[in-house]
Amino acid sequence: MEADNILFSFRVKFYPPNPFRLKEDITRYQIYLQLKRDLLHGRLYCNTSEAALLGAYILQAELGDFNPEEHIDNYVSELKILLKQTLQLEEKMMDIHKNELKGKTAAEMETIFLKKACVLDTYGVDPHAVKDQRGNQLYLGINHTGILTFQGSKKMNHFSWSQVQKINFEGKMFIIHIILNEKKQTIGFKCPRGSSCRHVWKCAVEQMLFFTFPSSSDVPNVVSGGGFFSWGTKFKYSGRVEREILEDMTITRESPTVTRVGSLRRKSSSEPPTPSNLVVNQVGFNSLSRSSTNTSEEYNTSMDSSNQIDNSSVLEPLIEDQEIVTSK
Structure with a gap:
């Protein structure tokens, strides 16, 4: 294998039941980044109301306060926040961003995001x-x-x-x-x-x-x-278990400064426009692409198991890691 083909990714394996038991801000920030990625890839699945809230929290954390001169028309349509993003969801996200989150800092929004995300059934789930x-x-x-x-x-x-x-x-x-x-x-x-x-x-x-x-x-x-x-x-298990980590939370070094870098992904010009609504077979984990699950060779998926559909209708054309490789 050539060195240029090797891709290293920093990912969370064990999601903490309570992220706020983590002592350092930078660790919670890494959990936030992982969950933001999970939301984009469809792993952190939730209903539309919860998705709109989480998306709005990301907007406030990444873009700051709504600015009518900068945030024009449907400014969310250019951004990739949710796996199955619709016009209705984008409008709801923009409404919350504009009217409910003014003055909130990035750190505050990340905290609110974590509180909401960690109680979802799909928190920490790799389907x-x-x-x-x-x-x-x-x-x-x-x-x-x-x-x-x-x-x-x-x-x-x-x-x-x-x-x-x-x-x-x-x-x-x-x-x-x-x-x-x-x-x-x-x-x-x-x-x-x-x-x-x-x-x-x-x-x-x-x-x-x-x-x-x-x-x-x-x-x-x-x-x-x-x-x-x-x-x-x-x-053979290697490493410490959760209880050992929690019992040994003594940190002698000075907490590092959290350097936040804008990480919102923009849609490529080749991607289709945002649909108005989702079709039935794109609801829940059924909408995941092959590479968004831990099973590369999936079964056919459908809300109704007796009505089989073509996998190609629910696959995403690109995922994050593929985009990184192809952009080299």
Whole structure:
């Protein structure tokens, strides 16, 4: 691989349940930047009212107070804030920016943004395309609260870490062993490929260990996926767990100054104009592009699992990382 083709990205893996327990402003700022990216890529999915609020908070943080001489007509139409941006959402964002946020600083808006974002069901979720036992298209999300499933814009299930007893996989099947109402249950989800299933398993195990174990020394090695003719997949956790980090929050150095750089992305001239409204199959995680999920080979997606659609109708032409590579 040539050096010019290597792309390093700084990303958040473990989203803190409460970002305001982080001691330094610069760390919270990095969480804000990650969530702003998640909103743009459709991972931080929310309803239209919440999306308009979050978008307006970004406008105030990035552009400052509304200026009638500078912010003319639909000034938001040139900016990329939401994955599925509509004229109606842009108008709502501009209305909030103009009339409700005057005088708020960038730091204040980032705080308000974090308070709103961290209570959403999709906070910290990296969606994985799976199917349930009936063949319905779902997205599996894993974060500090446990394992969640979504169908389109609707949260279907939430298995908290306290309910989860074991996680394993066999071939393409990702399997969760839970205790619900004092009864043991086993729930399986089918992934597109064995490799993607192994990846989902590793993500789930890592999140569970980080957020539930008292110390890294207590974390065991985990094995899953083995069969009669094959070895299982081993996972060895490395690094500290959440409790250790929270108990050792002593910072002796002086807090670094937060240097905020404008990071709003502008639409390219080749992108189509903003639509007035979303079509049905572009609601929720169904609207994600292939590269916005952790499964590159997705199943067909639809709000109605019995009505299959062409994946090309819900794919985005470009994503951030692709734009960076092509701009070199």
